[in-house]
Amino acid sequence: MATRRSTIPISLRWRLFFGLRLQKGLVVFLLYMFEMVGGQIRYSVPEEMKKGSVIGNVAQDLGLDLKRLRSGRARIVTGENVQYTELKTDKGILVVNERMDREQLCGDITPCSFNFEVILENPIELHRITVEVLDINDHAPEFPNKDKPITFEISESAVVGVPFPLQSAEDLDVGQNALQNYILSPNDNFILKQHANPDGSKYIEMVLQKPLDREQRPNLFLKLIAVDGGTPQRSGTVNIDITVLDVNDNAPIFNQSMYKASVIENTVKGTSIITVNATDADSGSNGLIAYSLSKMKGGAADIFRIDENSGTIYVSGQIDYEKDRKYEVRVEAKDKGGLTGTSKVIFEVQDVNDNPPVLNIMSFSSPLSEDAALGTTIAVLNIKDADSENNGQIKCSISGKLPFKIESSLTNYYNLISDQYFDRESLSDYNITVTATDCGSPPLSSSTTLHLKISDVNDNAPVFDKNSYYAQITENNSPGISIFVVSARDSDWNQNARVSYLLDDTRVSSSDSAYVSLNSETGVISAVRSFDYEQIKQLTFVVKAQDGGSPPLSSNVTVTILIQDQNDNPPQVLYPVQTGGSHVAEMVPRSADVGYLVTKVVAVDVDSGQNAWLSYKLHKATDRALFEVGLQNGEIRTIRQVTDKDAVKQRLTVIVEDNGQPSRSATVIVNVAVADSFPEVLSEFTDFAHDKEYNDNLTFYLVLALAVVSFLFITCLVVIISVKIYRWRQSRILYHSSLPVIPYYPPRYSDTLGTGTLQHVYNYEVCRTTDSRKSDCKLGRAGSQNVLIMDPSSTGTMQRIHNEKSILDEPDSPLEVS
Numbered sequence: 001m002a003t004r005r006s007t008i009p010i011s012l013r014w015r016l017f018f019g020l021r022l023q024k025g026l027v028v029f030l031l032y033m034f035e036m037v038g039g040q041i042r043y044s045v046p047e048e049m050k051k052g053s054v055i056g057n058v059a060q061d062l063g064l065d066l067k068r069l070r071s072g073r074a075r076i077v078t079g080e081n082v083q084y085t086e087l088k089t090d091k092g093i094l095v096v097n098e099r100m101d102r103e104q105l106c107g108d109i110t111p112c113s114f115n116f117e118v119i120l121e122n123p124i125e126l127h128r129i130t131v132e133v134l135d136i137n138d139h140a141p142e143f144p145n146k147d148k149p150i151t152f153e154i155s156e157s158a159v160v161g162v163p164f165p166l167q168s169a170e171d172l173d174v175g176q177n178a179l180q181n182y183i184l185s186p187n188d189n190f191i192l193k194q195h196a197n198p199d200g201s202k203y204i205e206m207v208l209q210k211p212l213d214r215e216q217r218p219n220l221f222l223k224l225i226a227v228d229g230g231t232p233q234r235s236g237t238v239n240i241d242i243t244v245l246d247v248n249d250n251a252p253i254f255n256q257s258m259y260k261a262s263v264i265e266n267t268v269k270g271t272s273i274i275t276v277n278a279t280d281a282d283s284g285s286n287g288l289i290a291y292s293l294s295k296m297k298g299g300a301a302d303i304f305r306i307d308e309n310s311g312t313i314y315v316s317g318q319i320d321y322e323k324d325r326k327y328e329v330r331v332e333a334k335d336k337g338g339l340t341g342t343s344k345v346i347f348e349v350q351d352v353n354d355n356p357p358v359l360n361i362m363s364f365s366s367p368l369s370e371d372a373a374l375g376t377t378i379a380v381l382n383i384k385d386a387d388s389e390n391n392g393q394i395k396c397s398i399s400g401k402l403p404f405k406i407e408s409s410l411t412n413y414y415n416l417i418s419d420q421y422f423d424r425e426s427l428s429d430y431n432i433t434v435t436a437t438d439c440g441s442p443p444l445s446s447s448t449t450l451h452l453k454i455s456d457v458n459d460n461a462p463v464f465d466k467n468s469y470y471a472q473i474t475e476n477n478s479p480g481i482s483i484f485v486v487s488a489r490d491s492d493w494n495q496n497a498r499v500s501y502l503l504d505d506t507r508v509s510s511s512d513s514a515y516v517s518l519n520s521e522t523g524v525i526s527a528v529r530s531f532d533y534e535q536i537k538q539l540t541f542v543v544k545a546q547d548g549g550s551p552p553l554s555s556n557v558t559v560t561i562l563i564q565d566q567n568d569n570p571p572q573v574l575y576p577v578q579t580g581g582s583h584v585a586e587m588v589p590r591s592a593d594v595g596y597l598v599t600k601v602v603a604v605d606v607d608s609g610q611n612a613w614l615s616y617k618l619h620k621a622t623d624r625a626l627f628e629v630g631l632q633n634g635e636i637r638t639i640r641q642v643t644d645k646d647a648v649k650q651r652l653t654v655i656v657e658d659n660g661q662p663s664r665s666a667t668v669i670v671n672v673a674v675a676d677s678f679p680e681v682l683s684e685f686t687d688f689a690h691d692k693e694y695n696d697n698l699t700f701y702l703v704l705a706l707a708v709v710s711f712l713f714i715t716c717l718v719v720i721i722s723v724k725i726y727r728w729r730q731s732r733i734l735y736h737s738s739l740p741v742i743p744y745y746p747p748r749y750s751d752t753l754g755t756g757t758l759q760h761v762y763n764y765e766v767c768r769t770t771d772s773r774k775s776d777c778k779l780g781r782a783g784s785q786n787v788l789i790m791d792p793s794s795t796g797t798m799q800r801i802h803n804e805k806s807i808l809d810e811p812d813s814p815l816e817v818s
Helices: 010-019 021-037 058-062 066-071 102-106 678-706 709-731
Strands: 040-046 054-057 075-077 085-088 093-096 112-120 125-134 150-155 163-165 179-184 190-196 202-208 219-228 235-245 258-264 272-275 289-293 304-306 312-315 326-335 340-350 358-364 377-384 394-398 404-408 413-418 429-438 445-455 468-474 482-485 500-503 516-518 524-527 538-546 554-564 572-575 583-588 597-600 602-604 614-621 627-629 635-638 649-658 665-674 764-768 775-779 787-790 799-801 814-817
Touching: 040 054, 040 058, 054 058, 058 093, 058 125, 075 085, 102 112, 102 125, 112 358, 163 340, 179 190, 179 202, 190 219, 258 272, 289 304, 304 326, 358 445, 377 394, 377 445, 394 404, 404 429, 468 482, 500 516, 516 538, 572 665, 583 597, 597 665, 602 614, 614 627, 627 649
Parallel strands: 040 125, 150 235, 258 340, 468 554, 583 665
Antiparallel strands: 054 093, 075 112, 085 093, 112 125, 163 202, 179 219, 190 202, 219 235, 272 312, 289 326, 304 312, 326 340, 358 377, 377 413, 394 429, 404 413, 429 445, 482 524, 500 538, 516 524, 538 554, 572 602, 583 787, 597 635, 614 649, 627 635, 649 665, 764 775, 775 814
């Protein structure tokens, strides 16, 4: 289990504990608050832990709930290729994901640690976690070219105390596990001395403590052992082969024990950096010096080379400030006699702005609702620059004038937030280019583009393409026929723009809804049934267009449908009344002159317009040369002087025709009696009645002869009562006439000669109500009229009816048309 470390140094904690003992509780509280508010935690784990090993309880240490980890989609962001840790959101723990090799991660840098961030969404939170990798003793000290012995050629004249530098061993571990000591195999001539460099590293020398004697022992074979301080302890061994030479008793000496030089990264290969110098007091061949670089750890051996004759050090490889900021090499000067002098050269690498910023998108919310509040975080960016100082300072900006801005949050983290309100109907998406520029000279930059989509909110109601609709349809249409289409559009998107149509129940009467239907998807208005202009002339209703949003929005429009008339009604004759049981005759005196007004045919047509314009024509007549009919007014007049030769009984057939296409007509029969007195008329009509009555009575009496005589009285009584009832019904015939709507308004007319049967002006008063199918007509009383009624069922007598109470005699009798 990893251990969590405080970010407060231990020494500070002890000073606070002993120096401020009375304020112990307050200090502990402040320490706790300091750790929690920072939003950072630190764990320490040994290297080489197995995959899946628990590092720490992140949820508990950050004070987060497991539900928050899951709902916030907690995850680790590192920006690195290898992710060494894994966050188990179901348990809130941090476990090892990849093997951690401290030497691979940090080399000789200590302490060794790496950082990463835990990010949560809704709302977005960032927490930084530092994991320190502790060293274990998994590497033994190792000499370069350990399989090859270290060889020395030492003159026998070498004085006691002459040092012979040995190759240092390398131990990749650090601290107590690093190289601690060297051991030289026991011998009489040499002892081992260890030295420390200013940076803490160690180097060793083999010092001659007893002069060599080539004649006694020309070769020495020693072992050099390097041991570390780990548990268990590890070691490395290399052989030392010493060849004893004669004479040469002076080793080369450098003029400086340590050299320092600066080198700019990315320096071209072959560039000289520094020249070292060593001298040898010997003369001749023993004083000739050859320079070389001792075995170097890391990659320094591939980066530098030295001219063995001049001592000039050149660049031979790629120098990268971001990889190594300092190099340390050891220079050896060796004479021909095998004596060697050493010095150290330290190269300080200077940074060059050669790395552009690197942008990583940690979180991006798309699509974004168009009603998002100002300041909504849209994306979290991680921007890093591997350069240092000003070369690593970053400025972040957005290209173009867009409703967004960049704000810095944690180190190297930037938030992209909204700066204005959105309207998807105006602009549905944005291409946001974020540019990161460093402060180097010249500056380097990099950019990334985010494609943000704006999601729709139902904030627009449907709009009809017209403020109101008007349509026309001809009556007697087929049920189900389409009348016209209403159309509305919604500037929203998807379901919010799906428009459905319906009749507004609050503004549509039940009678209107019985005539039309509305297709909710297409807006097609259709007729439910056939229209009748004489019943309804106009329909007005309200159509509602409603979108599919939540909550839905709607708008209304008024629809007016005008019914057009068709010529579907024939004319209806009001006068003379046509009955099946009586013959009504108009009297014309034989003294009547040309133009005498016999009677007037009154007819109406319930259609409208030209479909109701009526014309009158004489179809048949007993004597066509005697009468004519007015084409427009229906007046029947004489067209010549009546003579004694003219028949008493005149029968006229008049056709009433409307002006429709095609036209419709009605026929009326007018009986005219030409006579000066009633007896003359009576005798003429009695003959006709007797002929018919004779046949009827003959049959009747034959039947009665076969019947019982006792039923004669009863039969006669029934006949008399029937006749009385029939006459009464004739007098009331016009009271119950079922003639349809809109009566005809005949013009005023009079008999210009003053001798006709219609001697005075007829006045018609018409009373109608709006949208009513009933009209009340009042007919004014005419002057003395001569009307003959012939009843075939009577005994053959003809009576003159004078001032009889009928529809033409009673001015107060209404003609009700339903």
